Amino acid sequence: MKYTFNQEKWTWFDFDEGDEEKVKELVSQNSNCGEWFENIIDRKANLLNLNTEIRGEEYIWGSLIYQQDIEDKGEKNIFHFYIRKDFFITVNFDFSIIDASPIGVQKQMDQAENGIEGFFILLGEILSTYLQKIDGYEERLHNLLWEMKEQNNLKILERIYENRHELLIWKNLVVPIVEIKFIAEEAYGQGIHENSEFNRVETRVERIRMLLSEYQQAIDTMINLEEVVSTHRGNEIMKTLTVMTILFTPVTAWGAVWGMNFKVMPELEWKLGYLFAGVLIIASTAGLYYYLKVKGWMGDILKVKKKNRFFG
Structure with missing residues (x-):
């Protein structure tokens, strides 16, 4: 699909995964796109590259994983992109994944001065979706914090590490976008900071990184x-x-003594031998208990534990 914006100043070419022939046709009209197209075929991992051979005609291209299932390594969404000032291309970008309507995004793009700004509008919407989902993560982490106090067991520990794993996935999603931000600065210099959409992406990236850093500290503390x-x-x-x-x-000990089979054992003939043995055993046990108690070695092991206590 071809979209033109800002009185046809620049264009967005958006292709689905099955539009390979259309992409080839577009690439044939723009020789600089050839290297990009060759590298994105069957690409399943992040990729980022920059070409600065001709000043004023710098372009950025690569692939970006923008969604990853926390349970299944293979369940992820990746799209490929090629960015220039006069146009940018996306292949296999799914709008249903982000919490924004295509019409709303296109209205924003119609105010963009060039394809670079238009692409950063798209990145901004991806980051906005991340922030909304991270809010849900924050709520789950908060609930887990209190469950850990109320019912501290192996199941809770498992959930803590599941949350830590999810946090690492969020970090892995954000890092490539941070790299895109840096490579845009490398390609277009400090002037890129005059671009409001670039600044918006930069702010959202910092928000996300701050949140993830705080959650990382919370999980480490837990x-x-x-x-x-x-x-x-x-x-x-x-x-x-x-x-x-x-x-x-x-x-x-006393049971072992009176369990011996010696012929001469005077205690066996005593009338009160059984009572004597019982008293001796109880007295010995009580004496040991008193000794341990005086030494302070009993601690609180015999005390009744209270609920909702970490050490209960």
Whole structure:
């Protein structure tokens, strides 16, 4: 599809994936597009290149992954682009993915001075969609923060790492757009900053990077907290097992003594031998418990835990 803007000052050629013949025809009319077309065929990864051979006719081309499923590595959307001042080309760009209507975007483009500004309008809409989806991510992260306190278990830890994985995916989506921003500055100099759409993209990129950085710190803090809680609980479990082993030592020891099969064992003939053995075992156990309590080695392992506590 061909769109002209701003009283036909510049053009946007938008092709679907199946429009290969139409793209070839356009490429044949613009010799500089040949290298771009050869490199985008079956391209499934990000690509960015710049040509500055002729001053005033610089052009940028490449491929951009602008959507990635967080569960399936192969489920992603990529489009290919070629940008010049008098026109830009996109191949396989799906408008349904971004939260903007084609008509609204075209109205914005009709105010753009050239194809470079028009392309940055498109990037701005992609970033706007990212910001809306990141708002949803922020809400899920906030809910997870409180669930971690209310019900801290392995399932919560799994969700924390799922959120961390999603955050990395967002970062991987934003980094190529940051590179496009830098390469535009390289191609067109500081004058590009006079372009309002470029500045809008730059601001949205910084917003997204700031948000992702803050969320990264929040997730790292949650993971560190989980590690502290897990370590504490592990220590409490080991301490409890150790104390229980010590407390049952008298039972084990005296049971072993009176389980021997020696012929001469005076205790077997005592009338009150059974009672004596029971009292001795209880007294030994109580003595050990008192000793551990005085030393402060019992800690709070026998205390009732409260709900909604990290260390409960």
